[in-house]
Amino acid sequence: MKTFSAGRTDVGRKRENNEDSFHTDDQVSLYIVADGMGGHRAGEVASSTVVSSVKDYMEAFHTSPVAQETDESNMSPAATAVCHSIELANRVVYQLSQDQGSYKGMGSTAAVAYLHGDTLVTANVGDSRIYLVREDSIEQLTQDHTLFAEHIRKNPNWDPNSASIPMKHILVRAVGIHEAVEADVYEMQPLPGDLVILCSDGLTDMLSDDEIHQAVLEGGELEAVCSRLVDMANERGGLDNVTAVVFFFQKEEKGLLHKLFGSK
Amino acid sequence: MAQLTLQFKDLALKEFELTGQSITMGREPDNDIVVENLLVSGYHARIDPAGREYILTDLQSKNGTFVNGERVTSTKLKDGDQILVGKHTIVFTLSPEEIQEDQKLTEPTMFIEVAQGVSETEAQDPTPSGLDSTAISAERPAVLSFLSGGGDEYEIKKKLVKLGKGEEADVHIGGLFTPKVAATISRRPTGYHLTPTGRAKVKVNDAQVGSSHRLREFDTIEVGPVKLQFYYKG
Numbered sequence: 329m330k331t332f333s334a335g336r337t338d339v340g341r342k343r344e345n346n347e348d349s350f351h352t353d354d355q356v357s358l359y360i361v362a363d364g365m366g367g368h369r370a371g372e373v374a375s376s377t378v379v380s381s382v383k384d385y386m387e388a389f390h391t392s393p394v395a396q397e398t399d400e401s402n403m404s405p406a407a408t409a410v411c412h413s414i415e416l417a418n419r420v421v422y423q424l425s426q427d428q429g430s431y432k433g434m435g436s437t438a439a440v441a442y443l444h445g446d447t448l449v450t451a452n453v454g455d456s457r458i459y460l461v462r463e464d465s466i467e468q469l470t471q472d473h474t475l476f477a478e479h480i481r482k483n484p485n486w487d488p489n490s491a492s493i494p495m496k497h498i499l500v501r502a503v504g505i506h507e508a509v510e511a512d513v514y515e516m517q518p519l520p521g522d523l524v525i526l527c528s529d530g531l532t533d534m535l536s537d538d539e540i541h542q543a544v545l546e547g548g549e550l551e552a553v554c555s556r557l558v559d560m561a562n563e564r565g566g567l568d569n570v571t572a573v574v575f576f577f578q579k580e581e582k583g584l585l586h587k588l589f590g591s592k
Numbered sequence: 593m594a595q596l597t598l599q600f601k602d603l604a605l606k607e608f609e610l611t612g613q614s615i616t617m618g619r620e621p622d623n624d625i626v627v628e629n630l631l632v633s634g635y636h637a638r639i640d641p642a643g644r645e646y647i648l649t650d651l652q653s654k655n656g657t658f659v660n661g662e663r664v665t666s667t668k669l670k671d672g673d674q675i676l677v678g679k680h681t682i683v684f685t686l687s688p689e690e691i692q693e694d695q696k697l698t699e700p701t702m703f704i705e706v707a708q709g710v711s712e713t714e715a716q717d718p719t720p721s722g723l724d725s726t727a728i729s730a731e732r733p734a735v736l737s738f739l740s741g742g743g744d745e746y747e748i749k750k751k752l753v754k755l756g757k758g759e760e761a762d763v764h765i766g767g768l769f770t771p772k773v774a775a776t777i778s779r780r781p782t783g784y785h786l787t788p789t790g791r792a793k794v795k796v797n798d799a800q801v802g803s804s805h806r807l808r809e810f811d812t813i814e815v816g817p818v819k820l821q822f823y824y825k826g
Binding site for chain 1: 781
């Protein structure tokens with residue numbers, strides 16, 4: 329399986345700087361979105377540090393996918409590596425925030441997707457999301473680590489119109505806030521034609537899952553899909569930085585002729 | 593609920609509740625808010641709901657519409673905005689609940705310290721009662737029980753379980769035509785998903801599975817000579 333991608337980030341309509349960072353690499357099949365927080369420029373530092381740490385770790389794993397030292401027997405080595413890459417990012421951001429006064433309290437979300445062989449690994453911390461679009465369905469592959477989402481998980485019968493509204497933007501897990509962090513990690517088998525979206529909450533606060541799904545179904549080049557999503561969020565008010573990374577899966581040619589004459 | 597208060601100088605003349613409908617204001621009597629003043633056009637401005645918000649649009653009035661002293665053609669209203677038409681002021685106010693909602697959207701992301709055991713819902717809070725069993729997350733442990741052609745049962749502990757004949761398979765399935773991996777089962781926030789690799793026929797409850805299938809309790813899965821039943825543990 330091979331992946332093809334596009335990504336776009338935008339400051340939005342209300343904010344002065346963009347604290348989102350992202351990374352796409354179709355050779356390694358690694359995709360990252362991070363949404364930073366913290367005063368002055370700290371949010372940008374946090375999210376770009378998360379992206380570079382995860383990228384460095386996963387590129388090293390990709391080059392020599394050795395088994396990871398781990399207690400987790402329920403995960404593949406690739407999934408464990410993604411976990412470790414986020415733990416590494418956490419240590420780096422946390423250390424920076426301890427060393428430099430102006431970075432105190434900074435943190436970031438992380439949404440990571442990595443294809444290893446025929447297995448897609450997805451992981452997240454915070455409220456940046458990953459969606460799978462397969463045929464006529466859209467499925468959120470992550471759980472938000474917000475007070476709001478936790479409240480709903482614990483109170484499935486909660487009436488959203490009731491008086492007490494837990495704040496949607498308050499994270500209960502973030503990268504770089506504590507010495508350690510635990511990412512939620514999942515593994516699945518992607519199918520040719522599947523499409524995956526990684527995005528920051530600047531997109532999902534403005535658009536419903538159905539609207540995101542519709543925007544993707546309109547098709548076109550992947551760049552156009554990303555632009556469409558970002559533009560829609562901005563048209564709705566663009567209250568926050570918006571980032572959308574989209575990638576899709578294609579079957580790799582493995583026939584004899586391809587092996588003999590293929591470019592790779 | 594959003595409210596409009598029509599004022600002239602310091603005197604409140606009329607209060608008007610916005611309940612998700614479009615309204616117009618102007619001099620003509622069929623406006624929702626009639627402002628009797630020669631500086632006001634027949635149909636001066638309108639307010640339309642947009643999601644949870646309200647948009648004010650000047651209807652190309654002769655003397656213009658002003659919000660907090662600035663002339664506008666179209667703008668989103670915020671709590672406390674003062675709309676000036678002619679010499680009348682219309683104050684836009686939101687209820688405390690709406691202000692809270694509004695803050696939710698404009699507030700920067702923050703992190704909160706949550707005591708252990710409060711934040712880790714999934715680990716410590718088993719399925720709450722009254723929840724649809726098909727809608728729950730994959731945190732609930734599940735097993736595959738062999739109905740025919742295999743061992744006893746397999747507890748799904750891994751994030752991704754492979755079913756097939758190959759060495760990499762977690763659930764071994766024999767049979768001459770069984771591929772190395774015939775199908776996988778992935779635990780995700782939305783539940784357990786069965787996906788055939790496309791190299792062999794996979795049936796759930798006697799119907800062939802196309803691209804993927806979200807498992808429900810007591811589904812029977814058929815791969816080659818093996819029949820399995822999916823159910824939650826405990």
